Amino acid sequence: MYQYDQYDQKLVDERVEQYRDQTKRFLAGDISEEEFLPLRLQNGLYVQRLAPMLRIAVPYGLMSSNQVRKIAHISRKFDKGYVHFTTRQNIQLNWPLLEEVPDILAELATVEMHAIQTSGNCIRNTTTDQFAGVANDEIEDPRPWCEIIRQWSTIHPEFAFLPRKFKIAVCGSEEDRAAFLLHDIGIQLVKNDQGETGFHIYAGGGLGRTPVIASSIREFLPKEHLLTYLDAILRVYNRYGNRDNKYKARIKILVRAWTPAVFAERVEAEWLHIKDGPATLNGHEIERVKGFFSLPDYQTVDIAAVDTEVQALAAEHKGFSRWLDRNVTEQKQTGYACVTLSLKPAGVAPGDVTDKQLDIIADLADRFSFGEIRTTHNQNIVLADVIKTKLFELWQQAKAAGLATPNIGTINDMICCPGGDYCSLANAKSIPVAEAIQRKFDDLDYVYDLGDLELNISGCMNACGHHHVGHIGILGVDKKGEEWYQVQLGGSANKNAALGKVLGPSLSRDDVVDSIEKLLDVYVENRLEQESFLTTYQRIGLEKFKERVYAPVS
Numbered sequence: 001m002y003q004y005d006q007y008d009q010k011l012v013d014e015r016v017e018q019y020r021d022q023t024k025r026f027l028a029g030d031i032s033e034e035e036f037l038p039l040r041l042q043n044g045l046y047v048q049r050l051a052p053m054l055r056i057a058v059p060y061g062l063m064s065s066n067q068v069r070k071i072a073h074i075s076r077k078f079d080k081g082y083v084h085f086t087t088r089q090n091i092q093l094n095w096p097l098l099e100e101v102p103d104i105l106a107e108l109a110t111v112e113m114h115a116i117q118t119s120g121n122c123i124r125n126t127t128t129d130q131f132a133g134v135a136n137d138e139i140e141d142p143r144p145w146c147e148i149i150r151q152w153s154t155i156h157p158e159f160a161f162l163p164r165k166f167k168i169a170v171c172g173s174e175e176d177r178a179a180f181l182l183h184d185i186g187i188q189l190v191k192n193d194q195g196e197t198g199f200h201i202y203a204g205g206g207l208g209r210t211p212v213i214a215s216s217i218r219e220f221l222p223k224e225h226l227l228t229y230l231d232a233i234l235r236v237y238n239r240y241g242n243r244d245n246k247y248k249a250r251i252k253i254l255v256r257a258w259t260p261a262v263f264a265e266r267v268e269a270e271w272l273h274i275k276d277g278p279a280t281l282n283g284h285e286i287e288r289v290k291g292f293f294s295l296p297d298y299q300t301v302d303i304a305a306v307d308t309e310v311q312a313l314a315a316e317h318k319g320f321s322r323w324l325d326r327n328v329t330e331q332k333q334t335g336y337a338c339v340t341l342s343l344k345p346a347g348v349a350p351g352d353v354t355d356k357q358l359d360i361i362a363d364l365a366d367r368f369s370f371g372e373i374r375t376t377h378n379q380n381i382v383l384a385d386v387i388k389t390k391l392f393e394l395w396q397q398a399k400a401a402g403l404a405t406p407n408i409g410t411i412n413d414m415i416c417c418p419g420g421d422y423c424s425l426a427n428a429k430s431i432p433v434a435e436a437i438q439r440k441f442d443d444l445d446y447v448y449d450l451g452d453l454e455l456n457i458s459g460c461m462n463a464c465g466h467h468h469v470g471h472i473g474i475l476g477v478d479k480k481g482e483e484w485y486q487v488q489l490g491g492s493a494n495k496n497a498a499l500g501k502v503l504g505p506s507l508s509r510d511d512v513v514d515s516i517e518k519l520l521d522v523y524v525e526n527r528l529e530q531e532s533f534l535t536t537y538q539r540i541g542l543e544k545f546k547e548r549v550y551a552p553v554s
Contacts, residue, residue, distance in 0.1 A: 001062050001372060002147050002292045004112045011155070012109045015116060019043045020102035027099060042122060042160070044115025045101055049424040054093045054101055055118035056108065060128045060146035060170075061089030061375040065362040068373050070111040072358035078104050083358070085343060085351040087415060087466060088167070089127050089375040090118055094422055116154060121162045123153040123234075127169045129177040130376040131338055133293060134331035134384050139189045140197055142172030144290040145226065148281070152227050159234050163241030164249035166234070167206070174495075179377055181205050181214045181497040182469060184251045185233060192220050199226060203233060203263065204255030207463035212252040213497045215260035217267060223286065225271075227279040232271035236263070296370040296385055301335025306388045313392045320395050322406035322444065328391065335388055339368075341381040341398055342405040342413065346438040349431045350416040351379035360401040368394050377493075378415055380408065411453045411520075412438050415466050419459030419476060420483070426459030428476025428483035428509075433457055436513045450520060453533045454493070469493040471534045472519065473500045474512065485512045489519070489545060490537050504546050518548045 004012075019039070026036040040046075044055040056071070063071075071091060075083050078100050084092040096104060108114055117124060126146045133141040149168060153159070159166070169180040170187045180186030186202035199221040205214025221229050233251075242248045255263045314321035329338040341361065344350050353361070361381060365373045368390050369383035376382055381403075386394060398404040407413045414437070417423065419430025434457055441447055456470030467473030473488035485507050488500030507515055520533075522545050527536045537545070 041120035044118035056091040065365040065371045068362040072355040075355045137174040142170040176495040179493040204252040206252045211468040217264035326406045341403040345405045415456040417464035427478040430459040
């Protein structure tokens with residue numbers, strides 16, 4: 001993983017002291033709330049419903065065990081002993097004291113971490129696939145390109161105050177596990193007819209009040225021009241984005257208003273002025289950054305013998321068998337696998353993990369995963385590069401820590417925002433609905449029979465829970481001061497990205513779980529052999545589901 005040099009460390013250290021002085025002056029009354037707002041936002045600090053919330057950057061979802069131990073320490077010392085993992089692969093503290101945030105940032109700086117640009121109208125954390133570097137379907141490891149983007153975008157003077165927040169995702173595989181089509185800029189690594197690797201560039205994606213799937217604006221961009229082309233896109237957006245209405249300020253509104261073709265023309269015209277300028281990447285710089293993402297020293301594995309041993313243990317231990325099926329993914333390096341540690345046990349807010357569990361995760365990473373931890377778009381943790389001979393031992397230790405729930409990819413592996421329990425923007429609570437669904441569908445045999453099923457919950461139209469792209473999406477809405485929930489069906493965040501359709505009138509919290517059960521009944525009754533929920537929905541349409549949920553009670 002990337003290691004700070006003297007310039008990185010100096011930048012982060014100086015930023016801490018700058019923000020410490022800003023906080024001191026704000027608390028003394030020398031800076032107004034209005035003046036302090038953009039300063040705290042660009043250092044990751046929000047003011048939520050009950051307390052401040054600090055969002056910590058996890059570039060492209062990659063951390064060391066040392067960094068995770070520091071997060072555990074910070075959560076104990078400055079918070080309530082737990083943290084929340086977000087869909088942008090970051091970490092949130094929900095209860096820090098405003099006056100102690102500079103001390104938290106100083107602690108983070110000692111392990112090459114920060115909260116810079118995790119909020120505000122700037123370029124946010126660049127995200128990617130949790131299996132980057134080891135995925136079987138990978139064209140090229142996207143993490144070096146994420147790091148190049150991180151270095152270019154951090155405290156970029158031209159893009160510090162954009163019309164609205166800006167998000168970039170990079171996908172290096174055939175399958176999209178980074179949801180890149182739902183970002184302001186989506187970057188997909190591709191090969192051209194000559195076998196050269198470059199980028200397919202998309203722009204104008206995003207969820208929120210106006211969900212839009214990104215449009216292709218350049219089918220092949222040579223590697224050396226990545227930063228100059230991003231510069232061109234951001235310059236066009238910065239110049240023409242709507243600054244008068246924050247609900248119309250995202251780049252997706254501009255792309256849609258102009259049409260993707262016209263937007264692409266404007267970008268190309270801007271790019272002509274800068275394409276061979278100082279930001280052009282040379283081979284030496286690309287290889288320098290790639291050098292930080294070298295593969296570990298893998299052992300030679302007798303794969304036939306190991307697979308026989310693992311299957312024998314699976315036959316003896318049903319829980320281990322289920323975990324292998326749901327939480328373990330083959331990687332392209334022979335004899336090794338990726339293990340997803342589920343942060344979705346019943347009764348726990350999805351994405352939450354305690355300080356003690358963080359310490360255990362760090363220990364597991366040192367023991368089984370070369371000291372590296374990955375956070376995921378789906379609010380879980382991945383340990384890559386686990387030698388298969390150690391899978392059973394890892395399962396036992398993860399199970400003892402409450403991190404081995406075998407539910408990855410199931411209805412209970414839901415994406416869920418903090419909702420009205422924490423967020424001042426939320427119209428309704430998300431966490432109690434998630435918990436009720438988990439408890440309702442606690443029969444694993446039934447859950448596994450349903451197969452892969454993505455259920456996403458958002459507490460408001462800002463869509464932090466990505467409800468628009470869940471196979472089943474749930475949106476909290478306010479009706480005359482009461483919490484209600486709108487259900488959507490048919491969304492997808494993969495390479496065939498689709499936005500869900502509203503099922504019908506919103507439902508009370510008491511009716512949501514029963515309605516989900518009715519939707520699943522329709523699926524089971526109508527599915528063909530080996531057909532997923534999403535495929536069945538696409539085949540039979542919305543009406544059968546709608547009729548079942550809203551049928552009058554006899």
